[in-house]
Amino acid sequence: MNRAKSSIGIGPYLIEQLRRRGVRHVFGVPGDYVLGFYEMMHRSRLHIVNTCDEQGAGFAADAYARLHGLGVVCVTYCVGGLKVANPTAGAFAEKSPVVVISGAPGMKERAKNPLLHHKVREFDTQKKVFDQITVASTVLSDPQTALQEIDRVLYAAERYKRPVYIELPRDMINAPGIPHHTPLELHEPSDAHSLGAALEEAVAMINTAKKPVILADVEVHRFGLQEEVVRLARKTNIPVAATILGKSVVGEHHPFYLGVYEGAMGRDDVRAYVESSDCVIMLGSFMTDVNLGIYTARLDPARSIYATSEKLAVRYHYYEDVRFEDFLRGLVRAKLRRRSLGNIPRPQPPAPFVPTQGRLTIKRLFQRINAHLAENTIVVADAGDALFGAADLYIHHDTEFIGSAYYTSLGFAVPGAIGAQLANPKLRPLVLVGDGAFQMTGIELSTAVRFGLNPIVVVLNNYGYGTERPMQDGPYNDILSWNYSRLPEFLGAGRGFLVRTEEELDRALTAAERHTDSFSIIEAQLDPSDRSPALHRLTERMARRMRGRPA
Secondary structure, three states: OOHHHHOEEHHHHHHHHHHHOOOOEEEEOOOHHHHHHHHHHHOOOOEEEEOOOHHHHHHHHHHHHHHHOOEEEEEOOOOOOOOOHHHHHHHHHOOOOEEEEEEEOOOHHHOOOOOOOOOOOOOOHHHHHHHOOOOEEEEOOOOOOHHHHHHHHHHHHHHHOOOEEEEEEOOOOOOEEOOOOOOOOOOOOOOHHHHHHHHHHHHHHHHHOOOEEEEEOHHHHHOOOHHHHHHHHHHHOOOEEEOOOOOOOOOOOOOOEEEEOOHHHOOHHHHHHHHOOOEEEEEOOOOOOOOOOOOOOOOOHHHEEEEOOOOEEEOOEEOOOOOHHHHHHHHHHOOOOOOOOOOOOOOOOOOOOOOOOOEOOHHHHHHHHHHHOOOOEEEEEOOOHHHHHHOOOOOOOOOOEEEOOOOOOOOOHHHHHHHHHHHOOOOEEEEEEEHHHHHHHHHHHHHHHHOOOOOEEEEEEOOOOOOOOOOOOOHHHOOOOOOHHHHHHHHOOOEEEEEOEHHHHHHHHHHHHHOOOOOEEEEEEOOOOOOOHHHHHHHHHHHHHHOOOOO
16 A cells, blocks of 8 residues: 555644544634644634633533533643643543643754743653543654554543543644554443343342432433433433532433432432432442532442442442443343332422512522523533532523532633533523632633623622631632623623622523623622522531531
């Protein structure tokens, strides 16, 4: 075979493989080490979304991946790459398949170890950082292996639903790579004997249980298994609860849906139902402190089936080499007895909101937002009380709620809304963000304007880091108060609203919903001592525990 005719440039091959995997948008900030690849993407069918800052690009790519299956952020060497380290760490912690592409000095430039700009220590310093926060990484320094490395790393992102790192030296972009013919099989089969034994024990445990319950979490989202969970619940009438990280894993209108289970932060009736179950079927669950209500949850492994992409246990029996998808689909096909659904706790659909002239509280703010949510709304919640308060929202359909609910990085929500709306233009983001988090990445509304997006952003302005104040307060929790509602004047687009009362919030949300040409920002001024019902529940129960009383 004529090698010259069968070869393809490394840069074009990378673009082709991203397109084959459904990627349509790439987020990032250009720089000289990656300009050549940016021009190549510009001439391709990929759409470049250049954000105000690399961290914003990383959060946008993360949200895009959560809805679309794979997200991409492209930055320059070190000054760009290391700013993306924090969003990449969050994507790793919460299992979001983000591809980080970083330009780098050319291989010929590295001779005799010169002090090139952006270099930190050694030329591989940035890669060593990303080795710790990705599931696979590579430097495309050898045309002989570059194409195979691209396939290996992209395969890892899809297989493990975690971020990966590709470093692209600028003199390798047009270098011809050598095609290979060893395709990687994305779905590795489970060990048949181990899978069969696990299903046999799990089915027996479920069928003999008097009060089984399904606890569905984030991996059901990541592996696209929402329909399988719905089929399992419909077939058996086993109720389903979600964690806060897995919220919207199923639509909350389903008759078998209980609500969010989050230990002491959750509703009493949901907590009591799950913790009294004699068979908790945990599907794709992360046993994090936030998911478990800061470890106030009480789940007994002896009464649990625990299935994730990394682990499968039925009670205290562990099964190796069983894929999460195979186990869940096996449960759907198994002979599980159908039972009466009975009288189970359920989230209440939002009641009509009747505003008063009274001062706005966080509780009433979330009640009004609950009444606002429509069929095409996706809620993007930032860390803090924006996230805790959102746990009680009534989400209409699956995968219409996202937030950083484990890594809990402030600043996720505004750029996350950009990634979410580009991933699914049918959805309009409703962003819930505290004033502290907004000051970190809120300027990405400039990116929303540039690309014609129209999120509704609600800033919970409680004059600082409100979630930290109950733990320990001091001047370090204070921030400068901005005129958030006047941001449209600065950007020359959008609409701004300042609200202090329930009536003002009601009018602002109604007007924002009608304004679809650009973004809307609603500054809700709140008492610094106010807390969401979820945060109140947690602090009250933890206080009772400290006093030696049952939580």
